Amino acid sequence: MSGPTTDPRAAAPGTVVPTRRNTELLLLGFAVLITLAAQSIVDVTITGSLRPELATFGGWFAALWAVVHLVVRRFAPYADPLLLPAVAVLSGLGLTMIHRLDLAGMQDGAEATREDAPVQLLWATIGVALFVAVVVVLRDHRLLSRFAYTLGLVGLVLLALPAVLPASISEVYGAKIWIRVAGFSIQPGEFAKICLIVFFAAYLVDKRDVLALASRRVAGLELPRGRDLGPVLAVWVVSILVLVFERDLGSSLLLFGIFVVMLYVATERASWLLIGVGLFAGGAFLAYQLFGHVRVRVDTWLDPFAYRDEGGYQLVQSLFGLGTGGLFGAGLGGGRPDQVPVAKSDFIASAIGEELGLFGLVAVIVIYLVLVERGLRTSLVVRDAFGKLLAGGLAFAVAWQLFVVLGGVTGLLPLTGLTTPFVAYGGSSLVANFGLVAILVRISDAARRPATPPPPPKQAIGEAPTEVVSS
Amino acid sequence: MTAEIVLQVFRFGFLLLLWLFIFAAFRVVRADLFGGRAGRVASVPPRAAAPGRRRGRGPRTLVVTAGPLTGTKITLGEQPILIGRADDSTLVLTDDFASSRHARLTNRGGQWYVEDLGSTNGTYLDQQRVQGPLLVAPGQPIRIGQTALELRS
Numbered sequence: 001m002s003g004p005t006t007d008p009r010a011a012a013p014g015t016v017v018p019t020r021r022n023t024e025l026l027l028l029g030f031a032v033l034i035t036l037a038a039q040s041i042v043d044v045t046i047t048g049s050l051r052p053e054l055a056t057f058g059g060w061f062a063a064l065w066a067v068v069h070l071v072v073r074r075f076a077p078y079a080d081p082l083l084l085p086a087v088a089v090l091s092g093l094g095l096t097m098i099h100r101l102d103l104a105g106m107q108d109g110a111e112a113t114r115e116d117a118p119v120q121l122l123w124a125t126i127g128v129a130l131f132v133a134v135v136v137v138l139r140d141h142r143l144l145s146r147f148a149y150t151l152g153l154v155g156l157v158l159l160a161l162p163a164v165l166p167a168s169i170s171e172v173y174g175a176k177i178w179i180r181v182a183g184f185s186i187q188p189g190e191f192a193k194i195c196l197i198v199f200f201a202a203y204l205v206d207k208r209d210v211l212a213l214a215s216r217r218v219a220g221l222e223l224p225r226g227r228d229l230g231p232v233l234a235v236w237v238v239s240i241l242v243l244v245f246e247r248d249l250g251s252s253l254l255l256f257g258i259f260v261v262m263l264y265v266a267t268e269r270a271s272w273l274l275i276g277v278g279l280f281a282g283g284a285f286l287a288y289q290l291f292g293h294v295r296v297r298v299d300t301w302l303d304p305f306a307y308r309d310e311g312g313y314q315l316v317q318s319l320f321g322l323g324t325g326g327l328f329g330a331g332l333g334g335g336r337p338d339q340v341p342v343a344k345s346d347f348i349a350s351a352i353g354e355e356l357g358l359f360g361l362v363a364v365i366v367i368y369l370v371l372v373e374r375g376l377r378t379s380l381v382v383r384d385a386f387g388k389l390l391a392g393g394l395a396f397a398v399a400w401q402l403f404v405v406l407g408g409v410t411g412l413l414p415l416t417g418l419t420t421p422f423v424a425y426g427g428s429s430l431v432a433n434f435g436l437v438a439i440l441v442r443i444s445d446a447a448r449r450p451a452t453p454p455p456p457p458k459q460a461i462g463e464a465p466t467e468v469v470s471s
Numbered sequence: 472m473t474a475e476i477v478l479q480v481f482r483f484g485f486l487l488l489l490w491l492f493i494f495a496a497f498r499v500v501r502a503d504l505f506g507g508r509a510g511r512v513a514s515v516p517p518r519a520a521a522p523g524r525r526r527g528r529g530p531r532t533l534v535v536t537a538g539p540l541t542g543t544k545i546t547l548g549e550q551p552i553l554i555g556r557a558d559d560s561t562l563v564l565t566d567d568f569a570s571s572r573h574a575r576l577t578n579r580g581g582q583w584y585v586e587d588l589g590s591t592n593g594t595y596l597d598q599q600r601v602q603g604p605l606l607v608a609p610g611q612p613i614r615i616g617q618t619a620l621e622l623r624s
Contacts, residue, residue, distance in 0.1 A: 041481045142558050331482035363489040370496045384563040
C-alpha cells in the first residue's frame with residue numbers, strides 16, 4: 001500500500017511518533033527532479049541542446065534543499081513533511097520560468113539583457129540562509145510573542161519607510177514600495193508583512209476575550225461595541241495610508257485582509273468580516289473618487305481592451321497568453337510569454353499559464369493549496385493560542401497573496417504590485433517568504449512533537465564520564 | 472517530425488510529472504487524516520511497558536470538549552499532564568479564569584487522577600470542586616474556567 005516511511009499506521013500505537021523526515025527527503029528529491037526536468041525541457045526546446053551551466057545549477061539547487069533538509073532533521077525533527085517540498089517545487093518552477101524568459105530576451109537580441117535566473121538563485125540561497133538562521137536560533141515559536149510589540153513597530157517602520165524616502169530611491173513604475181541602495185532594491189513591505197502577523201497574533205491573543213465577548217445583538221448579528229472598533233480602524237487607516245502614499249493597492253489589501261481574518265479567527269465572530277469588507281469597500285470607493293492612480297487601475301480592470309494601448313496593455317497580453325495556452329499549454333519553451341511586459345515578476349503566473357496551460361496552472365495552485373493546508377493544519381494541532389493564530393495568519397497570508405496576484409493576472413481583481421510567493425522574480429519576496437516558511441516549520445515541529453521530551457537515560461553516578469572543566 | 476513528437480512528449484510528460492508530485496503529496500495528507508496517530512498531539516508513550524500491565528486498558532486520550540481549544544486531543548502516556556496558562560504547560564490555556572499552573576493529571580497504575588495546583592478559581596470534576604487528588608473516570612467532565620476536558624479510552 002505504502003512505504004514504511006509514508007504510512008503512520010506502520011507504527012504500532014503507543015510507539016514513538018513518526019518524524020516523517022524520510023517522506024520529506026523523498027518528496028524533496030522529487031521536487032529537484034521536477035525542476036531539472038523543467039530546465040532541460042526549456043533548454044532543449046529553445047536552443048536544441050542542454051546548456052553547460054545546467055549541471056552547476058542542478059548541483060546548487062539540490063545542495064540548497066539538502067542543507068534545508070539536514071537542518072530540519074537536526075533542529076526541527078517533527079516538522080511537517082510537506083511544507084518544504086511544496087516550496088521546493090514552486091521555487092524550482094519559478095527559477096525555470098525566469099530562465100526561460102531570460103532565453104527569450106536573449107533571442108530577441110535587441111539589447112543584451114542581463115540574466116535574471118542566476119540572480120534569483122542567489123536570492124534563493126540567501127533565503128535558505130535566513131531559513132536556517134530562523135530554525136536554528138528560534139527554538140520555540142512562543143519566544144516571538146515576547147518581542148511582539150517590537151516586531152510590530154519594526155513592521156510599521158518598514159512599511160512606512162518607502163513612503164517617507166524620496167521618490168528617486170523608492171519609486172518604480174509608480175509604486176513607492178522600494179528601497180534602492182547601491183544597486184540593490186528591496187521591498188520592505190514583504191518583511192513588514194511577517195513582523196505584523198507576529199504582532200497581530202500576540203495582540204489578538206491578549207485582547208480576544210474583550211473583542212469577542214463584549215457585543216450587542218443587532219439584527220441577528222453580534223456587533224462589537226464602538227470602542228472595540230479601535231484596532232480594526234487603526235489597521236484600516238494604516239492600509240489606506242499605504243494606498244495613498246505608496247500607491248500600492250497590493251500591500252494595502254494584503255495587510256487589511258490578514259488583520260481582518262486573524263481577528264475573525266481569534267474571536268469567531270463573523271461580524272468582524274462584514275465590518276472589514278464594509279470598511280474596505282468604503283475606503284476603496286473613496287480612493288477611487290480621489291486618486292487618479294487608483295481610478296486607472298480600476299478602469300483597466302473593468303475593461304482592459306478599451307485601454308489596450310496604454311494602462312491595459314500588460315493585462316491584455318496576459319489574457320492573450322492564457323488563452324493561447326489553453327488546456328495543456330504550449331509546452332515549456334513553446335509559447336511567447338515574453339510578450340507580456342514585466343513577465344518575470346508581476347506576470348509569471350500568466351507565463352506559467354501560457355506554457356503549462358490550465359492543467360499546469362491549476363497544478364501550481366494546488367501545490368500552494370498543499371502548503372496552505374499544512375499551515376492551517378499546524379494551526380489546528382498546535383497547543384498554544386499564540387501558535388494557532390500565528391500559523392493561521394501566516395498560512396492565510398500566502399493564500400491571500402496568491403489570490404490577489406492571480407486575480408490581478410486573470411482580470412478577476414484590479415492589478416496589484418504583489419508577487420507570486422516563491423515563484424516570481426524578486427529577492428525580497430523570496431527571502432521574506434523563506435523566513436515565513438521557517439516560522440511555520442518551527443510551529444509545526446512544536447505541534448507534532450511529543451508533549452514531553454523523553455527523560456534523559458539515567459546514568460549511575462559511578463559510570464558517568466568524568467568531566468574536565470577548563471577555565 | 473521526431474522533434475515534434477519529442478516536444479509533445481515533453482509537453483504532456485511534464486504536466487504528468489507535476490500531477491504525480493501532487494498525488495504523492497496527497498498520499499501524505501491522506502495518511503495524516505486517516506492513518507490515525509500522525510496528526511495528533513501525542514505524549515511520550517511508555518518506553519517499556521511494565522510487565523503484567525496490558526495496553527488498551529484505561530483512558531488513552533484527553534479531549535477538550537468546550538472552550539477556545541475545543542477539539543484538541545492529547546494522547547496520554549506515562550507523563551503527568553500540566554494544565555494552565557504557563558507556557559510550559561502540556562495544555563496551554565488562555566483563559567482569564569485559569570491560573571498559570573492550574574491543574575495536573577497524573578497516572579497511577581493506569582488510572583488518572585486530577586489534582587488542583589492551588590488555582591484561584593478552582594477545578595471542577597462533575598460539579599464537584601477538586602480538593603485532593605480525585606480519580607477521573609472516562610467521560611467525566613473536568614472543568615477549568617471556560618474549558619472542559621474529558622478522558623476517553
